[in-house]
Amino acid sequence: MEIPAIAPDARTARNTALQNAARELETTFLAEMLKAAKLGEPPEGWGGGAGEEHFASFLRQEQARQLVAGGGIGLSEILFNALKEVDNE
Template sequence: MDPVSLSPSIPDVSARRDLALREAAKELEAGFLAEMLKAAGLGKTSESFGGGQGEEQFSSFLRQEQARAMVEGGGIGLAESLYHALKEREND
């Protein structure tokens, strides 16, 4: 989903760019959280009664969506820091 193309109701180019930066920051935080969830063992198949190869292959999708839900719920504040860093860089 490209937030800029999904927001034709926002006439100001600057506001659309800010929205795109914020969404990019959220996706970066979600990616980071998904990797942390993976390192913590979330989605790891159990030794007995596991889902086999299919479960292993699709567990990354589950982790990514759980990470996105965490970000939408406030996350760890990384997205906000990234947004401000990207905004500063854009203004320079």
Template sequence: MTSVSPIAQPPDAHQQQLRQVAQKLETAFLSEMLKAAGVGKPSEAFGGGAGEEHFASFLRDAQAERMVAAGGIGLAETFFNALKDKENAQ
């Protein structure tokens, strides 16, 4: 029985995949920081009930995605370089 080797991706496609993973990590980090800063926190006077917090998380995620798309805070590049270095070391 012969073993099937995975199809090798072109280097550019693999680099793009690593960059997308790095950007998702930065997005998740920024979303949590926005939550800690109180973005999307229900107001005390006229709260929208239990569902408001769930929809507030969508708002924070969308804001974090836009921040990363606009250049972010540099974490994606750091994550990307770390992922590349880890692969090169293996």
């Protein structure tokens, strides 16, 4: 059985979608690592109220997004290649 070729524009759009998904996965991974490292937690004795953890998570997510935008740790490239390989099957 022959698989029909994907048009170049469709392939480019698909690769862009896969790259975006890989970057989001790396962002989520890094945000969890920043959380595990307790980045952004207030020092003892300083309470920020009930919403502090929610806002701290937004800050960690954005910090992780900036890390990925700056090159990240290379996880998104590995994820992209894996996603692309699965997508081409």
